[in-house]
Amino acid sequence: MVGNDENIATVLNRLRRAHGQLAGVIGMIEQGRDCKDVVTQLAAVSRALDRAGFKIVATGLRECLDKSENASEPLTVDELEKLFLALA
Template identity: 80%
Template sequence: MIGNEESITLVLNRLRRAHGQLAGVIAMIEQGRDCKDVVTQLAAVSRALDRAGFKIVAAGLRECVDGAADGADPMTVDELEKLFLALA
């Protein structure tokens, strides 16, 4: 699970924004727009996806800490490291 309702909503909003931005990048390429403009928008898409990923990892860390307090299986350091490195 990604987290609570608020976290899920934030992640979905970020992903929807990135989806729209990516559609815009595709349209820009199809229209033959300037390379600089395309790359600038593509970088914005990348940042939006990164932010969604970081939000998911942050929510996972919260769940890990809360779960450990509730007696649930906490994530290992190796598992957390892999999550972070997947976004690097």
């Protein structure tokens, strides 16, 4: 992954949080917990993963743009848009 140590640490923390939340969801299902509680926690996992993904794209976008300026074929707006939409 590209980026400075602070951005990498932020992404890793978000992924670790999502990992813990997902383990909790698995445990909840195994315990037969209420559907509403399971879905609420699953949504939290999804948000944590989305935020990590957005951070990765935002951090990497700077490098992508810098590299594309020096490349024979710079990234198009459509290509950059696809990076973001892949997470949507």
